[in-house]
Amino acid sequence: MQKLDSINVLGGVLAPCSRDPQTGFFRDGACNTCAEDQGSHTVCAVMTAEFLAYSKYVGNDLSTPRPEFDFPGLKPGDNWCLCAGRFLQAHDEGCAPKVDLEATHQQALDIVPIGILRENAVEPN
Numbered sequence: 143m144q145k146l147d148s149i150n151v152l153g154g155v156l157a158p159c160s161r162d163p164q165t166g167f168f169r170d171g172a173c174n175t176c177a178e179d180q181g182s183h184t185v186c187a188v189m190t191a192e193f194l195a196y197s198k199y200v201g202n203d204l205s206t207p208r209p210e211f212d213f214p215g216l217k218p219g220d221n222w223c224l225c226a227g228r229f230l231q232a233h234d235e236g237c238a239p240k241v242d243l244e245a246t247h248q249q250a251l252d253i254v255p256i257g258i259l260r261e262n263a264v265e266p267n
Contacts, residue, residue: 143168143176143178144176145168145176146175146176146177148172148247150243150247151247151251151256152244156172156173156174156245157172157186158171159172159173159242160186160220163213165223166223173185173246175247181225181228182225182226182227182253183223183224183226184226184247184250185224185225185247186221186223186246187221187223187224187241188219188220188221188239188241189216189218189219189222193237193239194217194218196237204216221242224239226254229241233258233262238262241263243260243263243264
């Protein structure tokens with residue numbers, strides 16, 4: 143699997159999303175992607191209780207630990223490389239999590255308009 147260039151939605155170098163828990167399609171801590179990443183795990187999202195409940199409701203339980211997959215379960219405040227389509231769906235339902243633009247891969251723009259990402263962006267440090 144060949145990673146696409148690590149460029150964020152702002153045109154800069156893709157920043158890490160989370161190493162604890164370890165995230166990303168490649169589990170490298172960043173929202174890197176490739177042609178084989180059919181879910182486009184490219185949006186670096188900051189989990190909220192509302193979003194985690196929504197995700198579980200629509201069939202993707204991100205909060206329950208799954209030790210067999212070395213997955214600790216997510217809690218509010220954790221960063222996670224979210225599927226771009228799921229982010230857009232949550233936005234349309236009014237429960238999108240916040241987004242770290244510097245850690246969101248430019249490939250997310252194939253699915254989510256930049257305006258929606260900016261509308262949900264976390265404040266820079």
